[in-house]
Amino acid sequence: MNIFWFIPTHGDSRYLGTSEGARQVSHDYLKQVAQAADSLGYEGVLIPTGRSCEDPWVVAASLLPVTQRLKFLVAVRPGLHQPSLAARMAATFDRLSGGRLLINLVTGGDQTELEGDGVFLDHAQRYEQSAEFIRIWREIIARSHTGEAFDFDGQHLQVKGARLLYPSVQQPHPPVYFGGSSEAAHELAAEQVETYLTWGEPPAEVAKKVADVRARAARHGRTVRFGIRLHVIVRETEDEAWQAAERLIGKLDDDTVVRAQAAFSRMDSEGQRRMAALHGNGKRRSRADLEISPNLWAGVGLVRGGAGTALVGDPQTVAARIQAYADLGLDSFVLSGYPHLEEAYRFAELVFPLLPLKLRDKLPGQAVNGPFGEIVANTYAPRVSQS
Numbered sequence: 001m002n003i004f005w006f007i008p009t010h011g012d013s014r015y016l017g018t019s020e021g022a023r024q025v026s027h028d029y030l031k032q033v034a035q036a037a038d039s040l041g042y043e044g045v046l047i048p049t050g051r052s053c054e055d056p057w058v059v060a061a062s063l064l065p066v067t068q069r070l071k072f073l074v075a076v077r078p079g080l081h082q083p084s085l086a087a088r089m090a091a092t093f094d095r096l097s098g099g100r101l102l103i104n105l106v107t108g109g110d111q112t113e114l115e116g117d118g119v120f121l122d123h124a125q126r127y128e129q130s131a132e133f134i135r136i137w138r139e140i141i142a143r144s145h146t147g148e149a150f151d152f153d154g155q156h157l158q159v160k161g162a163r164l165l166y167p168s169v170q171q172p173h174p175p176v177y178f179g180g181s182s183e184a185a186h187e188l189a190a191e192q193v194e195t196y197l198t199w200g201e202p203p204a205e206v207a208k209k210v211a212d213v214r215a216r217a218a219r220h221g222r223t224v225r226f227g228i229r230l231h232v233i234v235r236e237t238e239d240e241a242w243q244a245a246e247r248l249i250g251k252l253d254d255d256t257v258v259r260a261q262a263a264f265s266r267m268d269s270e271g272q273r274r275m276a277a278l279h280g281n282g283k284r285r286s287r288a289d290l291e292i293s294p295n296l297w298a299g300v301g302l303v304r305g306g307a308g309t310a311l312v313g314d315p316q317t318v319a320a321r322i323q324a325y326a327d328l329g330l331d332s333f334v335l336s337g338y339p340h341l342e343e344a345y346r347f348a349e350l351v352f353p354l355l356p357l358k359l360r361d362k363l364p365g366q367a368v369n370g371p372f373g374e375i376v377a378n379t380y381a382p383r384v385s386q387s
Contacts, residue, residue: 001326001359002043002227003352004073005344006336007033007063009047009054014339015251017260017303023339025054027062033340034063037070040348041363044071046229046334048306049106051113057089064097073102073177073334078126078133079119084162086133087140091168099169105134105178105193107185109269110305121156123268127184129156134176134192140164142172177332179229181209181271189224190216195332199271200230200309201278202293207328214329227332228325231300231310232343234318234350242287245312248338249299257282260303267305275301275308295321310337319354 007030014021023029037045047056060072074093076086094101107130108114114126121129132154139150144164152159168174178189179197186209189196196213198206210226217224233248235241261282264272276282278298284290290299292309295317301308311318322333337343352363373382 001322001356002332003355003359004044004046004332004334005033005037005042006334006340007045007047007059008336008340009056009059010050010052012339012341015247016249016300016338017252017256020251021339029341030059031063031066033344034067034070036341036344038067040344041352042070042344042348043332044073044100044102046073046104046336047075049075049077049104050108050110051116057093061093064093064100069100071100071102072097073104075104075106076133076137077106077108077117078130079108079114079121080117081133083133083136083157084140084159084164087137087144087162087164088166090137090174091141091144091164091166094168094170094174095166097169099174101168101170101174103137103174103176105130105176107180109267109272111268112266123182124184125156127180127182127188131188131192132157134178134188136162138173138176138192141168141174144168145171177227179271181269181274185270186213187216189213190222191220193224195225195227197227197229197332197334199275199307200228200296200311201274202296203324203328205274206325206330210329225332226328226330227334228330229307229334230336231307232318232335232337232347232351233297233310233312234315234337234347236314236350238314238317241312241314245297245299245310246287249302252302257302260305264305272305275306278309307336315350315354319351322351322355 009025011025012023047059049056056074060074090101107126136152136159140162141164143150144167149161149163175194177195177197178193190213198209213224233241233245235244264276278292279290279301282302290297292298295311295313297310297312298308300310311321375381
C-alpha cells in the first residue's frame with residue numbers, strides 16, 4: 001500500500017467555493033505542504049495540471065531540493081508536450097532527483113481549456129494521440145539505456161531517429177500513472193501504463209473498473225497496478241468528521257454550484273460525468289443524498305472538478321474503508337484534504353497507525369528509535385501507542 005498526498009497548486013482553503021479562509025498559492029506554502037508530506041512518510045505527492053494550476057514541472061523542480069525522499073507524480077499532456085521533449089524532461093528530473101519521478105499521463109476532458117492550449121481534437125482522437133504519445137515516450141527513454149534510436153510514424157505523431165543521450169535512473173522508464181473512465185481510457189491503460197487510477201466511486205463500481213482493465217491487460221500479456229484518488233475528512237469521532245464535511249461546503253451559495261456544474265457539463269470527460277452523477281449534477285445537498293456509499297461523500301464535487309468524493313469518518317472507519325478498496329486490488333491511494341497542510345498531519349497522526357504493519361514500519365514516527373512527542377516532567381518520554 002502506497003499513500004500519496006496532494007500539492008494544491010490551484011489554491012487551498014478551509015471552505016470550498018469562497019475566498020473566506022482561503023490561502024494564496026505561494027512557493028512558501030507549497031513548500032510547507034511538500035515538506036510535511038516528506039517528513040510524515042507519504043510515498044509521494046500528486047501535482048495537478050491545467051490552466052487553473054501553476055505549472056507542475058516548474059513546481060516539482062522547485063520542491064526537489066527542499067525534500068529528501070518524496071516522489072513527485074507529474075503530468076505530461078499530449079498536444080501540449082512533444083514526446084521527445086517530455087522524455088528529456090523526465091529523464092533529467094529522474095536523474096537529478098535520484099529516481100523520484102512518477103509520470104501522470106493526462107489526456108484532458110475540458111474542450112474549452114484544450115482549445116485555449118491549441119488542442120482541437122475530439123475525445124476519440126485525443127485518446128489516439130495519447131496512446132501514440134506515451135508509446136513514443138516510453139520507447140525513447142527505454143532505448144536510452146542501450147543507445148538506440150527510435151522511429152515512429154503514427155496517425156497523430158511522428159518521430160525519426162529520436163534519441164535520448166542521458167538515461168533515466170529508473171528502468172526502463174519512470175512508472176506511468178493514468179486515469180480515465182471511458183472504454184478508450186481503459187484500453188490505453190491496459191496496453192501501456194503501470195498504474196491505473198480511478199476517482200473515488202463506490203467500491204462496487206471501482207471493482208468493475210479494476211476487472212475490466214485487468215482483463216484487457218491480460219489480453220495484451222500485461223499486468224497493471226491500481227490506485228484511487230480520494231479526499232479525506234478524518235476526525236477523532238464520526239460526528240466530528242461529518243460536522244467538518246458540512247463546514248467544508250457550509251459557505252457555498254447556490255449560484256456558485258450552478259455555475260460550476262454548468263462548466264463541468266460542457267466537458268466530454270466520462271469520469272467527470274460519473275462524478276457529477278453522484279450528486280445529481282449539484283442538485284443533492286443533504287448528507288443523506290451526498291453519502292453515496294458508507295462514509296463516501298460526494299460534497300467536494302459540487303464545485304470541484306475531477307476527484308469529487310471524500311472518505312469521511314473516525315480513524316478506524318476511514319482505515320477500514322481504505323482497506324476495503326485495497327481488498328479490490330488497489331495499492332496506491334492519492335489523498336488530499338482541506339486545508340492540505342493541516343490535513344496532511346491530521347491524516348498521518350490519526351490513520352497511519354492503523355495501516356498495515358509493513359507500511360507502518362517504514363513511516364517516520366511509527367517505528368520509534370528515540371524520543372517521540374513532548375518529554376513529560378523533564379524526564380519521561382510519552383508512552384508509544386501499541387495500536
